[in-house]
Amino acid sequence: MILSKIFDELAILLLNFALVMTAQEKIQIEEKIVAYLRTVIDPEIAIDVYSLGMIYKIDLEDDGTLNIDMTLTAPNCPMADFIIEDIHQKLNSIPGVTSLNVNLVFEPEWNQDMMSEEAKLELGYL
Secondary structure (H helix, E strand, C coil): CHHHHHHHHHHHHHHHHHHCCCHHHHHHHHHHHHHHHCCCEECCCCEECCCCCCEEEEEECCCCEEEEEECCCCCCCCCHHHHHHHHHHHHCCCCCCCEEEEEECCCCCCCHHHCCHHHHHHCCCC
16 A cells, blocks of 8 residues: 555656656747747737737746736737637647646737837838
């Protein structure tokens, strides 16, 4: 009985150890996250959410849990559900992402200064 409990605890420890990613794996996954976010287009503006500056935080934990803080260009954006669902579908498909939390935040409030130079150029702000 005691030996069985020790084997069970050892198996859990080994499983948890196997789920922790290396620094190199984490970097590769984070690069994929950004690349995938660049494919999520705000349909009203026709520019991706990453270039628009709508992504405030990308936090990939060692166990593969991904936490995203993002905002919208306007609090009452009619495409919010569509954009968030697209993010979920794309980021959940990345190998190594074990769970995903997309947190919608409105502080700081989004403004045009948050856009990349490329997005500003495309929209005619430069």
